[in-house]
Amino acid sequence: MDTKSTGIPGLDEILGGGIPQPSTILIAGNPGTGRTTLGIQSLCYAAREGEKVLYVCPxxxxxxxxxxxxxxYDFYEESLNIRTYNISSVERDPLTMLVDLGNAVASLNPDRVLIDPVTPIGFGFPEAERRRFMYSLNSAINDWNAIVYMTGTMTTVEMCRSVITDIADGVIYLSQKIERVHTDRRLRVVKFSGMSYLSGEHFFEISASGTHLYPRIQVPVPKPEWNSERTGFGIEELEKFMGGGLFRQSSTLLAGNTGTGKTLFGLQFIVDGARKGEPGIISSFEETPGEIRHYAANFGMDIKELEERDLVRILCVAPSEINACKHAAELQEHIEAIGARRIVLDDISGFDHAFGDCSEKRKHLSNLIRIFKDKDVTSLFISGNMAAGSDPLVSEIPISSFVDNLILMRNLEIESDIKKALYILKMHGSIHEKRLISYYIDSEGIHIGEFLKDR
Structure with a gap:
């Protein structure tokens, strides 16, 4: 069997490469989940590729x-063949429709067919007769030698009980959860005969341009070797305290209270890399690109000039709008596009809006770390969700247990002065300074000072 592309971004990857021809695919879900959009979009893509397509619409x-x-829809193709049937008639007399549809298919010889929806057909029959009709429909479909999509308005319970799921080669289920400011849409493949598909739930969006899927993160197999090269912030004194800097491909969590300069450290990390020919990505959940550029310029860093040279890219997503899988896909696209070697996520509390519980957030961040390592990217995660005055040594910090490096930052009151201090709590595979290190920030950037005693 030939495998054909669905023409829907992300769906081929989920299905293991596309859809075999011939095959029958049921697209099921509750009203408003996007079943018709998915089917029509694939038909229109096939029409643009020169295939003959038929839309059957009760x-x-x-x-x-x-x-x-x-x-x-932006994807609409005028060459789409449409055949409509009165829905009340097909509920009572589906056999007449089946004969007419058989003649239409014999005349057109389509490569793809969409029956949308299939569930009302024969609805007026007793269940046993309706099952027999569906088997007759399946026999006819087998003679078409086409990819046949069927949509069905079904709950998960109804889908499991339906005869249609028995005759279909593949079953795709769409669901949605309407939130206060957006709709959480998900797709999962229930079965797909003969193909190695990606299981689990996958996020998707629907717009005028159609459906766009974001497959769940696939965690790469860890590389056996460890990169012993060093990198850092471009601050000589700090890198000395780190035993020579951060290891390449390592992950670092920079955590601390408000006003400790965490964002500035992140910008310094990215700009230092860009100046050395290592492109970097800034992912921000709170600040806009303009705000980031302005903030960096106050400390002598020209982010805009580095962007123009494609050495830095800024990805900004409001926390209330974040879709974790989409965000991960966009990060990977930017990494591939500029060959990024460094990335900063500022700050990870933005993911709180995307996940219902902390364990899901931790799992997602752990998967991101593995992806970054696999792509030879050194990552810096910023966490600022600690109350002012709290002790970061005893605070519960997300992902602190599985990052390679952990740097804690805090404000200290010493003799009526507020001093900034950092503590290198851990660095996997490296000797590092274990005392509290003071630092200060002026218009020229970050400066490392003396050792302090935490009183």
């Missing part, structure tokens, strides 16, 4: 009305 609308609705 409806109360005319063909011209259906075309008018579909034309609102």
């Amino acid at each position: 409806t109360t609308k005319s063909e011209s009305s259906v075309r008018e609705i579909l034309s609102g």
